Amino acid sequence: MEQYFSEHLLEWYETAKRDLPWRRHRDPYYIWISEIMLQQTRVDTVIPYFHRFIERFPTITDLALAPEEDVLKCWEGLGYYSRARNLQAAAQQVVELHGGQVPSDKAAVSALKGVGPYTAGAILSIAFGQPEPAVDGNVMRVLSRYFLLEDDIMKPATRVRMETLAARLIPEGRAADFNQALMELGALVCTPKSPSCRACPVMEHCQGRLAGVETQLPVKTKAKKPRPEFRLTALVEGTGAEEGRVLVRQRAATGLLARMWELPHVPAVEDQPGEGGGLPDGPAMDRLAAALAAEGTPARPLGPYMEAEHTFSHIHWNLRVFRFQQAEACDASTGLMAAEASAAYEAAGGDNAGGSAERAGAGAAGTAPQPVTRWITREDMAELAFPNVFLRILNQYFDEKEEGEL
DNA sequence: AATACGGGGCA
């Protein structure tokens, strides 16, 4: 039954395999880049990023020497941005330790940043033909159905067991094709919702199918729902020297969306997770104005602009966006000087969660650290990496501004 | 073992 599986799967792969950019060469660098991009990400999404990435960073050395912001910009919109940071750190490892060549040694490959058990197996087998298993979600789904395995695939121990099984199934000298065939079957035929069993090369001996339980496999504990977060967001239009520009800030070096750029935003409410974003516009804008002043950019509220939502795996953001106009040091709407507004905001328990400082502020001791900020035009967006939600807001704003709708 | 970490596709 096992030999049948491997032979028929390989035969099917010969004719069914997709023509993918990283399958056109055997370049270990291309295989590596593609495998990192494919973590948690669909093939169709990855393809344009892959082309852009290898055009911008043709060799490992190019990647190692590039400014980090360039790498992040190239990854913009792809998500899980630590992958990009780890990838560049790993490229530097490869240059320093392995002369710029992807190592073919298992321990060395596994030691690269961002390379875990799956990616190590994929690189070793696909790029170097070594008989290592490469067990991802597709593979676990296929194996759990074919062998009717009811272990919870969310448990790490299950992946280890699947690796043992997958390793045994690799035909002599065929690791590269076999591992890709396994994943290709999961992606094209043995799909999560309604598998195309009639098109499956190994249907005859599929234990899950024979038992009529294929759609109930693999067994998998459900993920928790993302917790909602309500945030007030400021779209501050520059005046005077900054006329025609919008204020953006850079996020902290670690954590969510590390080092990416965003519009300033603060929690709508503190310590009331169930309360939602029900704060009336007036108080909401006052709160935002105080936060902006505290960050060194006093501004006058113009009114509500739009709402936006963004879902991460663990957080659901509800953003209420307000327009502001850059003010002088004395905030006309509150009558407070910037420093007083700042103090008032701090006293009220304000924070700039996620936007905290990358460098200490230039102010006197006791001043809260200031985030790095910039006044940008639409053209400046080409060099700064933004999460999708802010890309949407900024593009809509600049579009409407251009059309004279604002 | 549990949690942090994006974004897209589908019914």
Place this chain on the structure above:
DNA sequence: TGCCCAGTATT
């Protein structure tokens, strides 16, 4: 609109 998908690092 709501649910599904799922590798690596960190703790």
